[in-house]
Amino acid sequence: MKKILISILIVLLVAATGVFGYAAYAYITTDEGSAPHPSVEIMGIELAPVSILWNEPVLRGALYKDVSREETGLSGQLGEIGLAPLPLRLSLPEGFENTVYLSDGSAADGQEAASRAVPPGGQNITGRDDVILAEGIYTLEIVCAVSQTGGNGYGSIRYSCSFEVGKAPDPELSIGKYELKQGEILPLLLTGVPEGVKPEAETELGMTVFTPDGGGSWFAAAPIGNSQAPGRYNIKIKAGGWETETEITVITFEFAKQNLIIDTSNPTISEANSPAAYQEYREKIPPLFETFDEERHWSGVFETPAKGRVSTEFGTIRYTNGDYSNSRSHNGMDIAAPTGTPVYAPNAGRVVMAERLLNTGNTLVIEHGGGLKTYYFHLSKLNAAPGDMVEKGDLLGEVGSTGYSTGAHLHYEMRIGSQPVSPSMLFDENASLYSLETIH
Ligand SMILES: [Zn+2]
Known part of the structure; x- marks a missing residue:
């Protein structure tokens, strides 16, 4: 009996030693290498962890072994990674609670840096507005954590990375x-305007709107109106925090003078020349001066809209029936042509008006972008409607003599904002408007 009892004790002792031995063996052989290595990328560069705090399960989670370690290696010192503003591209692993903090360089004096959370998640957060950075030094801290026991263990893996966002060239x-x-x-x-920045111009010359030309280039056309006083004019240009000033000189152009003989007893003429006609003009046309399209529709040289003889040039100073005490500037050019002569779009644009007015007769207006508009008066027929996008050479209407007109002709006017500019100068490919590469 005693012998049997001893035998049982020996068997139990051997078994216990085996279990203990196995447990001890399992515990000892569970090493640091078994902690997970989630993949964290910034701007396409994979980061190495700076520290791993991890508890690895042993014997199916009966025990946990602390396999934490500090990494001495470089986590991420990306140096200067780009120009401001820059979209931060970050890729985070799935299956972790990812916390990302971005600190600016204000910790230099020992104060805590202003940090903000970057939206976590397994996806790329490319191009988000809230991670567009200004120039400066940044530290990005990423903690990938698992808080629940079970599975592959629990703990956190920390990454840290600093980088500098350089100053964009002016x-x-x-x-x-x-x-x-x-x-x-x-x-x-x-050129070289940072993404997301819209440049603005300030000048007494009149409406000057920058329209995007792609790749950080912006184009603007400033009017030198026919009645702009000669002298020097300042143009201030701003793009984000950057600004510059430049000066141009306006010189006199000797406009022709003309005495116009009008039969004021003609009832059609007197209606077209009545206070009601001018009232209607003021209600319909000047409000268009304030409007502009944000993009430039036109490109290349403006072609003549109708074949015919130039009967009155742009800017001609006009007197009526020999009254030299009153003069008015002719703000467009007149092209005399038979009624029915086709009128074509001189360049691409958007039709903003096509209707009959008392003074200007059948009237059509095209916005070519940035507030540069062309106006077509006295048409016999309108072949386009407001909202139509027209290409260079598209039919707009036909020459006529509707409104305040003494014979069939096209009154062709061009303005930037409210300032009348010469449409005939633009038929020449050497015109100042085309003097920059971008237009061709
Ligand atoms: Zn005219």
Whole structure:
């Protein structure tokens, strides 16, 4: 009996030693290498962890072994990674609670850096507005954690990475011409404008709107109206925090003078010339001066809209029936042509008006972008409607003599904002407007 009892004790002892031995063996052989290595990428560069705090399950989770370690290796020192502003591209692993903090460089004086959470998740967060960075030094801290026991263990893996976002080079301004005649157009080109920044121009010359040309280039056309006083004019240009100033000179253009003989007893003429006609004009046309399309529709040379003889040039100073005490500037050019002569779009644009007015007769207006518009008066027929996008050479209507007109002709006017500019100068490919590469 005693012998049997001893035998059982020996068997139990051997078994216990085996279980204990196995447990001890399993515990000892569970090593640091078994902690997970989630993949964290910034701007396409894979980061190595700076520290791993991890508890690895032993014997199916009966025990946990602390396999934490500090990594001495470089986690991420990306150096200067780009220009401001820059979209931060970050890729995070799935199956972890990812926490990302971005700190600016304000910790230099020992104060805590201003940090903000970057949206976590397994996806790429490319191009999000809230991670567009200004120039400076940043630290990105990423903690990938598992808080629940079971599975492959629990703990956290920390990554840290610093990088510098460099200063973007200043935009560059190109100017077509520094001395312009009344009626000319000044082209401005701004290149190297950071993404998301819309440049603005400030000048007494009139409406000057930058329209995007792609790849950080922006184009603007500033009017030198026919009645712009000669002298020097300042143009201030701003793009984000950057600004510059430039100066151009306006010189006199000798416009022709003309005495117009009008039969004021003709009832059609007197209606077209009545206070009601001018009231209607003021209600319909000047409000268009304030509008502009954000993109440039036109490109290349503006072609003549109708075949015919130029009967009155742009800017002609007009007197009526020999009354030299009153003069008015002719703000467009007149092309005399038989009724029914087709009128074509001189360049691409958007039709913003096509209707009959008392003074200007059948009237059509095209916005070519950035507030540059062409106006067509006295048409016998309108072949386009507001909202139509037209290409160079598209039929707009036909020449006529509707409204305040003494014979069939097209009154062709061009304005930037409210300032009348010369449409005939633009038939020449050497016109100041085309003096910058971008237009061709
Ligand atoms: Zn006219």
